[in-house]
Amino acid sequence: MAHPPIHRVGLGTDLHRLIPGASIRLGGVDVPSDRRADGHSDADVVIHALIDALCGAAGLPDIGEHFPDTDPRYRDADSRTLLAQVVDEIRSLEYAVANADVVIQLERPKLVPHKAAMRDALAGLLCVAPAAVSVKAKTGEGVDAVGRGEAVACTAIVGLTSTSNSP
Numbered sequence: 105m106a107h108p109p110i111h112r113v114g115l116g117t118d119l120h121r122l123i124p125g126a127s128i129r130l131g132g133v134d135v136p137s138d139r140r141a142d143g144h145s146d147a148d149v150v151i152h153a154l155i156d157a158l159c160g161a162a163g164l165p166d167i168g169e170h171f172p173d174t175d176p177r178y179r180d181a182d183s184r185t186l187l188a189q190v191v192d193e194i195r196s197l198e199y200a201v202a203n204a205d206v207v208i209q210l211e212r213p214k215l216v217p218h219k220a221a222m223r224d225a226l227a228g229l230l231c232v233a234p235a236a237v238s239v240k241a242k243t244g245e246g247v248d249a250v251g252r253g254e255a256v257a258c259t260a261i262v263g264l265t266s267t268s269n270s271p
């Protein structure tokens with residue numbers, strides 16, 4: 105007998121310091137800027153938040169346990185490959201991504217021209233249609249680390265649906 109699908113949700117957040125540079129990697133897209141995000145890997149806060157959301161939804165260890173920043177294998181890592189690895193893990197647990205919603209907090213530049221490219225890139229990595237991915241952006245209103253241009257942050261939430269008919 106077929107069982108109804110199981111639905112789960114997960115939440116993730118990330119923040120990286122901004123330092124002088126040429127572009128900020130966000131959702132797998134290089135956004136031209138006079139800053140870059142500092143970090144052990146490519147410091148893509150969107151993908152890092154999404155990885156933690158996926159791990160949370162699936163009951164897996166968090167990003168820090170999956171990919172320790174003390175491990176030289178992850179120095180300058182392309183976060184897209186890390187996300188693809190986590191999506192594979194989730195698929196092996198017989199879950200598929202239903203949707204993902206992310207909120208990026210960055211004072212400048214404006215992200216409107218880059219949202220569609222981020223959405224397409226993330227949809228490809230999550231194995232869903234672009235319509236299942238939402239990318240939203242906010243500033244820090246000039247206060248706190250984001251508002252002073254010292255940091256970029258992201259919050260992500262994902263939904264998973266079971267693909268197995270087992271209870």
Ligand code: MG
Nearest residue numbers: 118147149152
């Ligand atoms: Mg991070």
